[in-house]
Amino acid sequence: MDKRVLFPAVFAAFLCIAFLQTPSFCDGNLDAKVKTAYIFNILKFITWPGATVEDKTTPVRIVVVGQDPVGDLLEELAKSALEGRTLKVEHCTDETNLASEAHIVFISRSMEQHLPDIVQNYQGKIVLTISDIRQFSRRGGIIGFFQDRGRIKIEINLRMARELGFKIDARLLEIARIIQ
């Protein structure tokens, strides 16, 4: 065989054999990991009124409403301090009995049908509400996750955040889709 063709042909055959391997590509856990990483990173870029969260000795209280892998990962994260910061995670599955004392409330997609009640419950309270429910930040929440070109991104209801006294770092605003 012509040398010019030999090696590309071998390479092509190599590729074809590899293509025939059975794919194992599903990893739903990554989705939750990414959202958990977002929540932890967001802590660094938001100032709570009264600056209680900036004090790293104070645990950040996170309430997870509904069943969600993000809640499990946050709980895992809360087992030991990370970058000098400790989390305190509580789970709540009853939308009629929501914890009121929290820095962050993560609302699971499983609670979408109860969203109006949950949002109503936290209205006016200094609580950062986060969810991956569709159009969350347009439906009374502050930070919502959405997918864009296959990538998880965030949108922020800036007006609501500012009304509650949250100060959001410019770098976070730079990467977020802003809802006014």
Next chain:
Amino acid sequence: MRDLRRRFPWRTFLIIVCTGVFFHASHVLAREKRTANATDVPRTTESGRVKDLPIHAFVSSISLEKLQDLVVTESKIFQSRETVTQKLETFNAESISRAPANTGNIAEIIQYSSGQFVNPLSRNDANWGSFGGLGPKYNGYLLDGLGIDSFVDGMSLDPWAFERIELHKGPASVMYSNYLTMDFAGNETPLAGITNFILKDRIERPLTRLSIGGGTYRTFQNRLYHQNRRGNLHYFFGINKETSNYTNYGTTGSWLNMLDNPGYQRTRRYAKLSYQFGGEDHNLSVFLHQTRHEGDFGRPNRDFDNAYDTVNVDYSNQLSDTLNLRFKTGYRDNDREWGEDAFNPGATPVDLSLREKDGVEQSIHPSDLTFNLKHHERGLITFGADSQTATYKTYARTTGAKTFGSFVKADSTGFFLQEKYTVGKWVFRAGGRHNTENHSYDLLSGIIPETTAKSWNKTLWSIGTRWNYRPKAAFYANMGTSFVTPTAKQLGGTIQTKDAGVAGKNGQLPNFQLNPETGIGMDLGVDFRFSDTLSLNIRGFSNQVEDAIVENIVSTTPSQTKSENAAKAVSRGIEIDVENQVSERFQWFSNLTYTKCTVESALDPDQNGVEISFVPRYVGNLGATMQSHGNLMVSPYVQFVGAYYDSISRKGRTRFPAYQVLNIRIQRKILETSDRSVNGIIDLNNLTDKKYEMPWQFGNPGFNFSGSLEMNF
């Protein structure tokens, strides 16, 4: 074109692309819709795959910038990719570690990207490739946004210090100035693109990397790297040492005439300190890098001793919600010295006595002050000023005292302004730059020239747009101008006019008649993302340079070059890139760059219609990474390079025929826990043992391999 049809394995290329698309499509149809996107976080860190890390380590490894996959080069502030009008490629820690490397030049990391030809002549020499069909100097190399020398620093920097590499293709002449290097091919301009090597900055967790390895030519390499943080102080440091007997890399009968192995020793030391003043957007960092590269060219009195120092200082502060300040300054000092003997090919008896020591001393001090102002929610103005000062000296030493050949100083000042505005799915970018450049020539080629100083003022512009038509399709177009002055080496050479054709006098001949060159570049492209795992990018480009300064090889023995103004250099080309992640354990890519570049010179029939030197007609790449369940990762990369020439003189040029090179990197995870790992790495370079010729009578020595054991803890 006929040459391309004849030599490029089109059928194989198309078979592979079509096969990949077919299998990808079958997987898409067969599987349920995924809820997660496995590509939306960096897939690995130095110590393993990020997505597989336990949640503590995962969160620690992922910054906000990484989550969003932001890029910094276009506006000098983090931006999402969808707002960048140029074609953009990024190389993260994984792709850097995955790509096979041969000579240790950082340009090799990006050699499998489209639109460029990477061609390091040896482990002891620089990359003489080409960008945008124009030659080696039409791409701006940056280190954290501050200019570096694509020739010198390419041989010097250690990739373990890099967080990622951003590769912008297309004209971008506004935000970054020319780099005033006088050495090698001279001033570098970002007409065809920018390559930004971005250093690690914010350290989220401690990590130590230790690597011990060796390979053919009795090559031994030891590397150490450590990163950590103490409160607001983030730091990393590294040291590595490579020694090798190496091998003859000259062609048969070459002026290099190596009588023994050209052994070398390369030592690198570097460190970076980064301090965060409370907020996430208020930082000061200092990076120091030093390389010492010494050895010989395989003859008794042909030794060399090169020292490269690189310093970067970076201060950034988010002054308000809308205003960001960034100040950078740096220092690059490149000292090269080598021995020249009395060897004269063909003469008897052979005289190898030391004739003189020749050297180059160059220092460059670039600075940049940039403000970013956000306005009206969708607008971003970037404005500021930058400057450079450069000194360049060449010398010969016969009895200890230096006799200077050239002594030149240069400085430049630039003011730039760019506006970027997003309207719905459209992004518009427009900007301008005004540059002032001054040269003073104390000595050129050993004499005080008639003209001892020159100044230029030039205004450049650049525009671009991107239309994010659909999530799966975006179109973009860019246009920009460039202006490049001749450098001291091009004007004064490294040898004198009287040395032309004189045996044993190797180097660059002077050409005092050189004029500055002006250029304009444009591109048009489309970026398809058929799914999370399959993308296709097609970009057409056109670059035109008036009075292009081109390096011509005027003699092979002695090895002599001369810079000349080509009347007009025109390059047009097309790039096609396909990337496909077929499964969690298999991904592949392919790209093809076809370029047609010619010199148009009505006054010189010898140059008119010939190809621009160092630009292959085509470059094609195929690469894949396969991972078995037993933690074995195999990455075969093959490159097809079309024929190219070393001169724009039809009479005097040498044609370098097409070749293909196959490199394979094999990695095996020997041990892995949540916080430590041991990997074995084997590089099989030039597996088919192609001993092809390169310019200046250099040759690829053929197959070689290396192996290393890498520990991360």
